[in-house]
Amino acid sequence: MQVEMKNIHKAFGKNKVLTGVDFDLLPGEVHALMGENGAGKSTLMNLLTGLHSLDEGTILINGQERYFSSPNEAETGGVAFIHQELNVWPDMTVLENLFIGRERKNAFGLLKAREMKALAKEQFEKLSVTIPLEQEAGACSVGQQQMIEIAKALMTNAEVIIMDEPTAALTEREISTLFDVIHALRKRGVSIVYISHRMEEIFTICDRITVMRDGKTVDTKRIVDTNFNEVVKKMVGRELEDRFPARQPDLGEAVLEVKNLTRKGVFENISFSVRAGEIVGVSGLMGARRTEIMRAIFGLDRTDGGELLINGQKTVIHSPDQAVKRGIGFITEDRKDEGLVLDFSIRENIALPSVKSFALKGLIDRKNEQEFVDMLIKRLTIKTESAETSAKNLSGGNQQKVVLAKWIGIGPKVLILDEPTRGVDVGAKREIYTLMNELTDRGVAIVMVSSELPEILGMSDRILVVHEGKLSGELMKEEATQEKIMTLATGGQ
Structure with missing residues (x-):
C-alpha cells in the first residue's frame, strides 16, 4: 500500500499542531517518523487513521483520495495503529483483548473459541510470546502488554502498520524478535511507519526517515544518506554536543x-x-x-x-x-x-x-x-x-x-x-x-x-x-x- 499525505494542517482550538506537513510511505518499506515530543507525529498518524479529521490537505492511498472516518474503518481498510499508550483492557483475558471487536463467531452468533485460541497461539509463537491466553491482561507486565498490542495488530492482516514507540517496554530479546517480524512483514510488502526516539533502532531497522519539528516537515532522507548528529540537529534545531552531560559528583553520606x-x-x-x-x-x-x-x-x-x-x-x-x-x-x-x-x-x-x-x-x-x-x-x-x-x-x-x-x-x-x-x-x-x-x-x-x-x-x-x-x-x-x-x-x- 502506498500512502501520500500532502500539505496537512490541523489545529485544536487556537493551538496549531500541524502546519503543512508532507509525508509519503512506499509499499514494503519501514519509514521512521521522528521529532521532539509535541512535533505532531502522533497527530499526523491519527489523521491518517481517522481519529481526527484534518483541517486542510490531501491523503492519497494507492493514488486515490481517501479519508477514514474512524480507526475501525482504517483497520478494515488495511491500516493498523499500535499506540504508545497501550489500549489493553486490564479486566479481560489476553485472548479477549486480542479479539476485542473482531471476535470469530459461528452462524448462531456463538464464539469460535477453539479457532480464536489457535490463531492467537500461532501469532504468539511468531513473536516468541509465552503469556497464558486465559490470564487477565492487567496482570501482565508493561512489556507483555506491548507484545499483546503488537500481536493484535499483526492479526488484522494490515497492509500498513503504524508503530508508536513499540520497543519502549521490551527486553533486548523481545526487540530482536520484533525486528525479525518487521523484516518478514517487509518481505510480504507490508509498509511500516516506525515512530521511535531510540536512534540506534532507527538506523538498524528503517529504510527512510522523515523528521518533523514544530508541526512541519523538516526533511525526508534515506537512512544510508544521513547520520545521528544530522537527525538530532534537524529534530531540535541545534547541535547536541553530547548525549549525556558530564557529571562531577560530590558525594556525601x-x-x-x-x-x-x-x-x-x-x-x-x-x-x-x-x-x-x-x-x-x-x-x-x-x-x-x-x-x-x-x-x-x-x-x-x-x-x-x-x-x-x-x-x-x-x-x-x-x-x-x-x-x-x-x-x-x-x-x-x-x-x-x-x-x-x-x-x-x-x-x-x-x-x-x-x-x-x-x-x-x-x-x-x-x-x-x-x-x-x-x-x-x-x-x-x-x-x-x-x-x-x-x-x-x-x-x-x-x-x-x-x-x-x-x-x-x-x-x-x-x-x-x-x-x-x-x-x-x-x-x-x-x-x-x-x-x-x-x-x-x-x-x-x-x-x-x-x-x-x-x-x-x-x-x-x-x-x-x-x-x-x-x-x-x-x-x-x-x-x-x-x-x-x-x-x-x-x-x-
Missing part, C-alpha cells in the same frame, strides 16, 4: 540504605545504598524484578523482611504517604495509569504531592500554588498554553515532565526514577539528564532504573544489576561496559 529487603517469590536479600549527590543505576532484563524492588521501597508493595535506613536512622515505610513524609519521591514507569491523574490539569497534578504545603487553616493558597506550578513548568520547559490544560492532552514527553515536576516539587532527599526517559525525545532526554545533575548537585540521591544501556552507562556513578530478583553484581562507572552488564543481567559472573 549515605542517604538511603536498603538491607536484606525480601518479598518471598519476588525478590530476596536486596542490599544497597545511595549517597547524597549520587546516581545509582539499576539495570537488568525485563522481568528481573527491578520495578518490584522500587515499589517495595516506596511502600506500594509489602515486604517479608529487611530494613530501610534514611540518613542512618532505621525507618518503616508501609505506604507512599509515609515515603513522601520521609523525603522519597517515586517516578513510576507507567505514567498513564500510576504517574498522572489524566483528567486533572497540569497544575493539579504538579501540586498534588505538595498540596499540604499550600494549605493555611484548611484553605489552599492559590497564589502560592500557582507561582510554584508556573516555576516548575518553566524550569522543565513543559509545552502548554496554560497550567489548566488537562494532562491527557499533552504529548507523552510533556506528560513525563509533569510527573518529574510533581516529585521535584516535594524537595526530595531520595528520588527513584523508573524508566525516566521512556517515550521521550532526544532533546527532552538531555533536559532530564541535566535536571538530574542539578538535583544531585543539591545533594539529592537518585536511584535510576533503566532498560537503556547507553543511559545507564552515561548517567550512573555506580550500577547495580538485577537478575531474577537478586542483585547479581555491582559495577563502578569506570569499569562498566554493556558486555559486563548483560553478562550479569543474564546470570553470568
Whole structure:
C-alpha cells in the first residue's frame, strides 16, 4: 500500500499542531517518523487513521483520495495503529483483548473459541510470546502488554502498520524478535511507519526517515544518506554536543540504605545504598524484578523482611504517604495509569504531592500554588498554553515532565526514577539528564532504573544489576561496559 499525505494542517482550538506537513510511505518499506515530543507525529498518524479529521490537505492511498472516518474503518481498510499508550483492557483475558471487536463467531452468533485460541497461539509463537491466553491482561507486565498490542495488530492482516514507540517496554530479546517480524512483514510488502526516539533502532531497522519539528516537515532522507548528529540537529534545531552531560559528583553520606529487603517469590536479600549527590543505576532484563524492588521501597508493595535506613536512622515505610513524609519521591514507569491523574490539569497534578504545603487553616493558597506550578513548568520547559490544560492532552514527553515536576516539587532527599526517559525525545532526554545533575548537585540521591544501556552507562556513578530478583553484581562507572552488564543481567559472573 502506498500512502501520500500532502500539505496537512490541523489545529485544536487556537493551538496549531500541524502546519503543512508532507509525508509519503512506499509499499514494503519501514519509514521512521521522528521529532521532539509535541512535533505532531502522533497527530499526523491519527489523521491518517481517522481519529481526527484534518483541517486542510490531501491523503492519497494507492493514488486515490481517501479519508477514514474512524480507526475501525482504517483497520478494515488495511491500516493498523499500535499506540504508545497501550489500549489493553486490564479486566479481560489476553485472548479477549486480542479479539476485542473482531471476535470469530459461528452462524448462531456463538464464539469460535477453539479457532480464536489457535490463531492467537500461532501469532504468539511468531513473536516468541509465552503469556497464558486465559490470564487477565492487567496482570501482565508493561512489556507483555506491548507484545499483546503488537500481536493484535499483526492479526488484522494490515497492509500498513503504524508503530508508536513499540520497543519502549521490551527486553533486548523481545526487540530482536520484533525486528525479525518487521523484516518478514517487509518481505510480504507490508509498509511500516516506525515512530521511535531510540536512534540506534532507527538506523538498524528503517529504510527512510522523515523528521518533523514544530508541526512541519523538516526533511525526508534515506537512512544510508544521513547520520545521528544530522537527525538530532534537524529534530531540535541545534547541535547536541553530547548525549549525556558530564557529571562531577560530590558525594556525601549515605542517604538511603536498603538491607536484606525480601518479598518471598519476588525478590530476596536486596542490599544497597545511595549517597547524597549520587546516581545509582539499576539495570537488568525485563522481568528481573527491578520495578518490584522500587515499589517495595516506596511502600506500594509489602515486604517479608529487611530494613530501610534514611540518613542512618532505621525507618518503616508501609505506604507512599509515609515515603513522601520521609523525603522519597517515586517516578513510576507507567505514567498513564500510576504517574498522572489524566483528567486533572497540569497544575493539579504538579501540586498534588505538595498540596499540604499550600494549605493555611484548611484553605489552599492559590497564589502560592500557582507561582510554584508556573516555576516548575518553566524550569522543565513543559509545552502548554496554560497550567489548566488537562494532562491527557499533552504529548507523552510533556506528560513525563509533569510527573518529574510533581516529585521535584516535594524537595526530595531520595528520588527513584523508573524508566525516566521512556517515550521521550532526544532533546527532552538531555533536559532530564541535566535536571538530574542539578538535583544531585543539591545533594539529592537518585536511584535510576533503566532498560537503556547507553543511559545507564552515561548517567550512573555506580550500577547495580538485577537478575531474577537478586542483585547479581555491582559495577563502578569506570569499569562498566554493556558486555559486563548483560553478562550479569543474564546470570553470568
